[in-house]
């Protein structure tokens with residue numbers, strides 16, 4: 008607070024002339040997911056002018072998105088795409104609105120030289136004080152500021168790793184490091200644009216934890232900076248927009264290895280901003296441009312239609328992507344895996360590779376190899392297919408991880424430093440586990456493994472493991488020249504690690520035994536984490552699961568969802584969850600004051616669904632953000648209600664709304680787990696891992712999901 012005030016005084020003093028003009032042109036700057044929408048709304052509540060209704064991008068479902076001007080966004084988009092460095096932007100599959108690879112110095116017409124920008128500012132200037140926002144504006148704020156005679160910057164600050172983590176939903180192709188470089192670029196540029204201008208920094212965490220306190224502080228700072236004509240909104244008004252979030256949700260635990268993905272520059276900008284100081288950093292920001300490693304891949308395998316393992320593979324995939332944007336991620340699947348899972352797997356970054364199942368060598372083939380529990384057979388009885396890793400000769404090196412494991416650190420160093428076959432170090436025997444492997448594909452080795460499998464199995468473990476691929480691999484990789492084994496220190500849920508130490512913490516965790524429950528069971532609340540199990544690995548798995556299932560639909564863009572929202576919806580349906588909490592903003596929960604409110608909501612929702620179902624896809628996409636349908640939601644609702652009565656169409660959704668959603672707050676954006684913890688009963692067991700709330704998220708019912716089906720995969724080289 009003190010720091011901010013003195014910064015203001017300094018800035019004011021720096022202005023030439025005696026009486027500085029009171030600031031009356033407010034730019035809300037900050038990265039996506041940092042709370043810029045909320046603060047824009049708040050300044051408007053205070054009386055700042057944001058524009059006329061028809062000038063704004065309207066989001067019927069998200070009042071928080073109300074305040075982006077179409078013309079400003081369009082100009083910013085145009086300017087940003089003109090300034091892209093193709094070599095950087097084309098390296099990644101990342102939504103255009105991020106402007107990854109923007110270079111302000113590249114030859115292009117700057118904003119302040121366009122008539123459109125001048126006209127926008129002229130129009131806004133008739134109603135001072137005014138406010139405008141667009142996260143992308145960070146990158147071009149300097150050019151906008153050129154046109155302003157009395158600017159003031161409001162910079163929204165949020166901790167970089169939280170922003171990066173939440174941005175992961177928008178691309179299955181980039182890691183935390185790239186998102187952290189977006190953070191650098193946005194804030195570095197914003198802070199430079201605001202360097203000699205009055206600036207107020209708002210802490211996202213303050214705003215979320217104690218909204219009204221934060222609003223009072225913002226108001227005081229704006230008034231102190233000289234902004235005139237504002238009034239402090241009432242607490243009730245503010246509470247209608249933002250509700251306090253519990254402390255622990257604001258500061259999730261990040262592993263030291265994740266924290267290391269955030270560069271020094273983002274960390275120092277953030278450290279200054281968190282003290283309220285918009286300090287210009289010494290260095291210019293730099294977009295991460297990671298080297299591709301086309302000869303290396305990280306692979307997992309699915310062989311059953313068991314959705315628990317689908318969820319495992321999804322979290323594993325996203326955890327790999329957190330740390331690695333260089334290597335291909337390949338999920339081998341057999342025909343037993345439903346085809347409709349493929350698009351979900353791609354959401355997590357996997358390329359799906361369909362392979363023929365390989366017959367077991369020993370499992371189930373003799374009396375001693377038939378003595379297993381059914382659930383063991385389901386997984387272990389199909390693991391011979393793992394040998395197909397050696398057929399992936401399109402790669403030189405392959406790291407394999409079982410679907411019930413998760414990556415917790417980068418693996419580049421392992422690829423660089425290990426040249427032998429490598430496998431998960433065991434805890435209770437002297438061999439190795441086959442849950443995590445690093446290997447060089449080779450058709451020759453593949454054939455030798457098959458040949459070995461035709462012989463009697465050895466007795467290494469003295470139990471059914473002797474009948475599995477793990478025994479086969481242990482027999483083959485026996486330490487002889489060319490068959491050396493490096494043991495990989497993989498973590499386990501039943502061994503507590505020090506996650507604050509990136510040097511000693513394991514690079515992966517494998518749920519290898521049943522001593523600690525599988526993470527999905529804990530995520531669903533069907534089992535508790537026992538005291539001997541590492542709570543951090545469960546929290547980590549859960550955070551990544553939440554990130555994967557979160558909705559990305561509200562992003563501030565005039566034309567795009569996260570590019571894979573349709574596939575994400577399908578993912579949620581297949582795994583039986585509703586949309587996780589939106590990571591985009593804290594959308595306002597619904598409160599129903601009366602039955603007529605409930606009915607109004609039902610009507611709107613059904614109307615929306617029907618409208619969307621009947622619109623062509625392209626039109627739908629265009630309209631998602633510019634809500635200018637010629638027929639109002641109400642009109643559609645009546646059609647929907649009549650339709651419901653006549654045809655039964657949407658009747659399920661209607662009943663669901665009335666009987667399940669209404670009484671408390673099961674709302675869109677709530678996970679099944681949350682719904683369960685609020686006492687909602689499963690609607691029927693056996694419909695996926697959790698049968699609760701089949702339709703809490705309206706959008707799961709949308710008929711849009713097939714458009715993102717993955718391309719057919721080429722068969723692996725060497726496959727028969």
Ligand SMILES: *[C@@H]1O[C@H](CO)[C@@H](O)[C@H](O)[C@H]1NC(C)=O
Nearest residue numbers: 098099100180332333334335
């Ligand atoms: C990410 O996307 C880019 C652009 O489409 C592509 O060239 C690259 O191979 C992808 N990276 C990975 C690791 O798949």
Ligand SMILES: *[C@@H]1O[C@H](CO)[C@@H](O)[C@H](O)[C@H]1NC(C)=O
Nearest residue numbers: 048051052070071247248595
């Ligand atoms: C801000 O948000 C509230 C609550 O969602 C909404 O009703 C209002 O129209 C928005 N704008 C202003 C200026 O208050």
